[in-house]
Each structure stands twice: as C-alpha cells, then as structure tokens.
Amino acid sequence: MALSRLSIHDLRNIEACDLSLSSGFNFLVGPNGSGKTSVLEAVYYLGHGRSFRSQLTGRVIRHQQDRLVVHGRVQEGESLLPVGLQKNRDGSTEVKIGEEKGQKLVQLAEVLPMQLITPEGFELLTGGPKFRRAFIDWGVFHVEPQFYPAWSRVKRLTKQRNALMKTARSYRELSYWDAELAPLANQIDQWRKDYIEKLSERASKLCEAFLPEYEIKLNYTRGWDKESDYAELLRENFLRDQQLGYTVSGPHKADLRLRVGATPVEDVLSRGQLKLMVCALRLAQGQQLTEDKQKQCIYLIDDFASELDSQRRALLAEQLKATGAQVFVSAISADQVAEMCDENSKMFHVENGKIAAE
Numbered sequence: 323m324a325l326s327r328l329s330i331h332d333l334r335n336i337e338a339c340d341l342s343l344s345s346g347f348n349f350l351v352g353p354n355g356s357g358k359t360s361v362l363e364a365v366y367y368l369g370h371g372r373s374f375r376s377q378l379t380g381r382v383i384r385h386q387q388d389r390l391v392v393h394g395r396v397q398e399g400e401s402l403l404p405v406g407l408q409k410n411r412d413g414s415t416e417v418k419i420g421e422e423k424g425q426k427l428v429q430l431a432e433v434l435p436m437q438l439i440t441p442e443g444f445e446l447l448t449g450g451p452k453f454r455r456a457f458i459d460w461g462v463f464h465v466e467p468q469f470y471p472a473w474s475r476v477k478r479l480t481k482q483r484n485a486l487m488k489t490a491r492s493y494r495e496l497s498y499w500d501a502e503l504a505p506l507a508n509q510i511d512q513w514r515k516d517y518i519e520k521l522s523e524r525a526s527k528l529c530e531a532f533l534p535e536y537e538i539k540l541n542y543t544r545g546w547d548k549e550s551d552y553a554e555l556l557r558e559n560f561l562r563d564q565q566l567g568y569t570v571s572g573p574h575k576a577d578l579r580l581r582v583g584a585t586p587v588e589d590v591l592s593r594g595q596l597k598l599m600v601c602a603l604r605l606a607q608g609q610q611l612t613e614d615k616q617k618q619c620i621y622l623i624d625d626f627a628s629e630l631d632s633q634r635r636a637l638l639a640e641q642l643k644a645t646g647a648q649v650f651v652s653a654i655s656a657d658q659v660a661e662m663c664d665e666n667s668k669m670f671h672v673e674n675g676k677i678a679a680e
C-alpha cells in the first residue's frame with residue numbers, strides 16, 4: 323500500500339502542488355522553512371485528519387485562505403483508491419474515500435496506517451504515559467476492529483462516572499455504569515496485553531540491532547493492580563475516587579515501561595540513542611502490522627539527519643528499506659540522504675513552498 327499521488331492546496335506555505343510519488347523512498351530536500359515538513363504534515367493529515375505540529379487547523383491553513391485540501395491516491399496492487407480531506411477555517415472537516423463523501427476520520431486512519439518519526443519523537447520515551455498509550459493503541463486499532471468503538475465507549479463511561487461521582491450519595495448510583503465499564507476495560511486490557519506480547523520480541527530484536535550495547539525490556543502495565551478484579555476495585559475505591567473527583571485506576575492509566583535492566587531508558591540513553599529506540603519501536607509496529615494484516619504502513623521521517631551519526635543513519639535506512647514500505651524523508655541537503663537513493667526513489671526539491679521533482 324502506498325500513495326501514488328499527492329496534491330496539496332493552501333497548507334502552510336504550499337499554495338498548490340501535485341506530486342507523483344515513488345512507492346519506495348520519497349526525499350524532500352530544501353533549506354529551513356522551505357516547506358518540507360509541511361509536505362509530511364499533508365500526508366499525516368490524510369491518515370489522521372489533524373496535524374502533528376499544531377492543534378489549531380487555522381494555523382496550518384495558508385494565510386488569508388479559508389481551507390486546506392489534501393488529496394491522495396492509494397495504490398494497493400492494481401487498485402487505486404482516491405482519498406481526500408478538506409479542513410475549513412470554521413473547524414469543520416470533509417472526508418472523501420473513493421466516491422463517497424462524508425466518511426469518518428477513523429475510516430481514513432484504517433486505510434492509511436502511518437508511523438511518524440520527528441526530532442521531538444522521543445517524547446514517546448520521555449513524555450507522559452499518554453504517548454505510550456497512543457503507541458499501544460495504534461497497534462491494537464489496526465489489528466482489532468472492535469477496539470475503536472470499545473475504547474470510545476470506555477472513555478465516555480469514565481467521563482460520565484466522574485461527573486456522577488460528584489453528587490452520588492453511595493456507590494449504588496454508579497454501579498449501573500460500572501456493570502458496562504468493567505467488562506469493556508478488561509477487554510481493552512486483554513487486547514493491549516496480547517498486542518505488546520506479540521510486539522515485544524520484534525521490538526527487542528530491532529532495539530538490539532540499533533543499540534547492541536543495551537538489553538531493552540518492554541513492560542506493559544494495565545492501569546490497575548494486576549491482582550485485582552476491576553469491577554471490585556471500582557467499588558472498593560469509590561470513596562477515594564470521590565474525594566479526588568475522578569476515577570484513579572483503569573485502562574485510561576495504562577502504560578508501557580521501557581527499561582535497561584532496572585533503569586528507565588530515559589535515564590540511561592542519550593538523545594540520539596533515544597531517537598534510535600523510537601525508530602526501532604515504530605519499525606517494529608510497522609512490521610507487526612504487515613505480519614498481522616498483510617498491510618504496510620507509510621513512514622514519515624522528519625529531519626532524518628538530526629541526532630544521528632552517519633553509521634546510525636545507514637542502519638536506519640537499511641531497516642526502512644527492508645520493510646519495502648513507502649517512506650517520506652525530509653532533509654536539509656541531498657548529501658544526507660544520498661546513500662539511501664536507489665532506482666525506485668524520488669527526490670523532490672522544496673523552496674518557498676514550491677516542490678519540484680528532480
């Protein structure tokens with residue numbers, strides 16, 4: 323699966339472009355502020371319906387314009403599926419998949435699985451648990467069709483429960499909601515656990531390839547005590563939760579701890595090493611998806627050279643190539659990516675929002 327074409331209108335400094343893409347490596351090369359990351363942002367929009375740089379669409383739409391539009395053609399074997407997304411300044415979104423308008427963003431995410439690696443990406447390891455939950459859930463979402471509705475429901479039930487708790491006189495008033503919440507939470511936990519179990523071996527192997535000097539272990543925690551029954555725990559913790567004003571334990575507190583021996587990776591590894599580890603984890607997810615669903619994801623790599631020495635860059639390039647997936651790579655100069663070029667790759671020069679194929 324790859325994007326064979328990409329057109330972008332009014333996104334940051336890009337007024338209009340229409341690119342014919344390689345199913346392998348696509349390099350975006352140009353000086354600072356030229357629009358390289360904006361191209362990655364456009365591709366990311368197609369898979370997520372939002373930016374990875376800004377929460378506010380208004381900041382991404384080109385100045386003085388009312389909307390941004392991104393179109394792509396997804397090629398899978400012989401079949402071509404047009405996909406499109408329009409984001410308007412009033413906050414509304416229009417999604418088109420095939421000939422059908424009015425599709426949901428989640429359907430775009432299913433069609434276009436993506437992995438993003440940016441210079442800030444090591445927040446996956448150094449930031450809060452929400453980054454690692456998003457990492458786990460990306461994998462579960464793509465292999466388990468019931469995950470998205472179940473997780474949406476759990477989030478809604480937990481919110482409702484938190485609101486009710488403020489006025490509840492006894493636990494009985496919550497028990498009706500918890501009867502639905504507890505089995506769903508257990509199901510979410512089981513899916514996440516199974517996924518991490520599957521991913522661990524692959525991730526450890528890739529971590530070993532990138533960081534042979536360290537033995538890295540992944541440890542999933544579900545968000546409540548592993549000996550406890552969740553339904554009982556909700557009942558037992560009612561008074562404490564009520565005092566604090568929210569549900570303290572649950573799948574919304576799950577995490578993935580990554581350690582070297584007994585020490586958290588963020589306390590041992592350098593920034594470059596953390597970046598390599600993030601690459602290993604994201605590559606592992608892509609490979610796992612291919613094994614489970616015979617589907618490839620698209621890799622977006624912003625500022626490829628940052629933090630990595632030439633040997634590590636070569637290693638990452640080799641691993642990316644081995645996936646056979648479509649990859650978008652931004653870099654300041656063509657030299658930084660020269661070794662990765664082959665007969666299937668394409669080089670795009672970016673300057674002042676204009677993108678020219680070599």
Ligand SMILES: Nc1ncnc2c1ncn2[C@@H]1O[C@H](COP(=O)(O)OP(=O)(O)OP(=O)(O)O)[C@@H](O)[C@H]1O
Pocket residue numbers: 333334335336352353354355356357358359360361380381382383384385625652654672
């Ligand atoms: N809403 C907007 N409308 C028009 N131009 C914008 C808007 N938002 C940002 N820009 C400009 O668009 C350009 C975006 O550049 P982008 O971040 O894609 O650059 P880059 O090539 O990735 O640079 P770097 O190598 O420094 O990371 C910048 O010059 C920025 O000032």
